[in-house]
Amino acid sequence: MVEVQSSETETCRIQVRPNRSLSRRGLCLTVGLVSSGALLASGFFALQGLWVPLPLAGAELLAFTACMIYVLRRSDQFELIDVGPDRVAVTAGGSGSSTVTDFQRYWLRVELKPGRYASDPRRLTLSSHGREVEVGRFLNENERTTLFGELRRLVRNR
């Protein structure tokens, strides 16, 4: 998802993040519901002396939870690109951590570079003074091209 919040007077912010329809609360509810059902069933049989399903259910629930957390973390990433009058700040993060890279706007290069191999997607990079940050890795080619145009326009015009 690319969200552009701009104004003639303020800093313009572009937010890039993957689409996500599951909240953390939803994740907890889902894992809780499935775990309680599976553990209740295998626990009941364990009490009857048939204990083998219990560790299998535990292993399955661990795998289920790990997969759900992996999916959520993958869609938890974000990039904020703040284009101000003098500076451009790129904040990249997800899952509670983030890194900020500051650029001097006048020297900033916005480039769309080819991927490492012909079949790889192009890379949208911001660079100046030997530092380079790639943005929009979540995007498809059309969106990346649109973001490239929008960034160039903002960096030039502000």
Add this chain to the structure above:
Amino acid sequence: MSTAETTHHDQDDHHDHGPAKGLSRWVFTTNHKDIGTLYLLFSLAMFFVGGAMALVIRAELFQPGLQVVEPDFFNQMTTMHALVMIFGAVMPAFVGLANWLVPMMVGAPDMALPRMNNWSFWILPFAFAMLLSTLFMESGGPAAGWTLYPPLSLQGGDSFAFVIFAIHLMGLSSIMGAINIVATILNMRAPKMNLLRMPLFVWTWLITAFLLIMVMPVLAGAVTMLLTDRYFGTSFFNAAGGGDPVMFQHIFWFFGHPEVYIMILPAFGIVSEIIPTFARKPLFGYVSMVYATASIAFLSFIVWAHHMFTTGMPLGGELFFMYATMVIAVPTGVKVFNWVATMWKGSMTFETPMLFAVGFVILFTIGGFSGLMLAIVPADFQYHDTYFVVAHFHYVLVTGAVFSIMAAAYYWLPKWTGNMYSETLGKWHFWLSVVTVNLLFFPQHFLGLAGMPRRIPDYSVQFAEFNMWSSIGGFAFGLTQLIFLYIVLKASFGKRTEQLPDRVWEGAKGLEWTVATPAPYHTFDEAPDFRDEDVAHGDVAH
């Protein structure tokens, strides 16, 4: 401040390229459409393998006496037919449909875990190669019935370990598929598609996936305990060592009854997509359909012992399981009522998918009624282990699950392949299937009521005539399915003669009908703008 917004998903596994060439496309694919196709083709192949086994059974039962196969091989056929049809044909078909349709219906570019999706399919051919290979082993395949009740199942040959391992692999595949479906539906829905705006097929699959995750460890544990009883000297189900064989029945049916709903809930979803399209009306009572599905799923956990009334259980237990089973008729009745109410005063047309859907509603209901009869404890004492039970579950699984899969194949085949099937051949397929399937299974009710036990290769002469009719119906039904095979192959590999519209059926709603026909290799790289008119069930309440 102005806001502009475009959306995409977190799947960067595919870029803007088409499928790989050759065999590697299919072996290494992570594309949900490819994997869906693999599942569906695998399931079709298993449908014919399991069907061939059914024909061996019906050939033997054509007349009283032993004519075609030895009794032990007959028992292997009944066991393998069930295992192949349940785990190889019906379940993979529904997973294949989920792979093809769930991402397109929720507006996602792919499944949430594409590589795991590849593994969950490719485990299956190995599992079934192992299972079917037991037929060529010295001791033969499993012959104790698909329920694998001890002590009988423990008295088979050394192929037993292969069967158990194959079942483990099938379970692993199902669990991985279910996790993927839950993650996709919950996390990758298009913006503005909240849970109560999802198509009903997606809802039924979400609930099915929850059921799978909850019961698969129980099956895995049950068969593992059989394995340790056989090879490692444990006595979980060995009465001589202090175990209890009846406990196996409890644990097996605790898995087995939800398994029945795993095989029918997605069918409910399919029919709920098709009937509104050809009735040209929104689905009646969408929200009640969702609650009914959830209720059926819940009730499926508390009715397992109705499969074992004759094992001898306390009267209180019999009453509880009898009434709990009967309660399932309420949400199921809600569904049947809603389908009929959707058709009521609709501008109905009867293309092949609709014929199969209507056939499903009528014939599945017959299977439901015989299920109600079996739920009544004193009646079940008479019906138990007779052909009445065989007739009941074949009405539910063949005219229920299999008919719904065929309805789905006809409904979405043009979207998958870009080719419209021959409506004339489709109608021939439907009408021949309806006539022959009833000829095959309806007489089995009478056989059961007259006392013919199931799983026997020979029988008393009093059952000869109904068995003959049933066998004729069986062979005719089997041959009729060759029409379906021809239709599917022609649509898949035939030359494209016309460009079909995106919305192949005039009354169809839902996001899958907003993409080009045939569906491109990659869909929804950008999340779609989900609008009220795209809500498949027509209920636009927010």
